[in-house]
Amino acid sequence: DQQVKQNSPSLSVQEGRISILNCDYTNSMFDYFLWYKKYPAEGPTFLISISSIKDKNEDGRFTVFLNKSAKHLSLHIVPSQPGDSAVYFCAASEVGGSQGNLIFGKGTKLSVKP
């Protein structure tokens, strides 16, 4: 029973264009969401997060959108760069619930072509 789903295993985008990575969740108790980027043989690197009291958070080229009614969030990268090529993980946590462990999706592999 996957509580966080990333239904696209891979995405290919041209350099300079927008990359949109999607994530769905099923647990309505989740109230904090994060995106991590991971290169092979390295640990996940934190990118951006959003609390459920917001619907948008922006940091440079990265913007996360949250649609609570649809239990959906997305990560927009504009403009995409070849160095953005990596696996992106969506994660969620229940702030007031358990001990704060993160629930991850299976990841989406982004390839940005020059």
Added chain:
Amino acid sequence: DTGVSQDPRHKITKRGQNVTFRCDPISEHNRLYWYRQTLGQGPEFLTYFQNEAQLEKSRLLSDRFSAERPKGSFSTLEIQRTEQGDSAMYLCASTRGTEETQYFGPGTRLLVL
């Protein structure tokens, strides 16, 4: 501010052997997590420490697994009688106080032959 460090980065062992991994969190981070990641999956929660107290364990953490954080600083994860199914990347993450963002180390990749 140094990041989370893990040692070793790679470990190859034979089935039935014991292995131990170490994690040094970011200084002053009182919360420490262990996760396991297998191919094609996202990281899965194993266990959580707040200071030196182990407060939560996943059902993934069988009785062959044990974790400690003796002085509330570094942590160790031991796997006894390793099995081939234990082959995975073992990740450590830390955070502080009520902060929700966790910062991950580089991981230890375990291969059980």
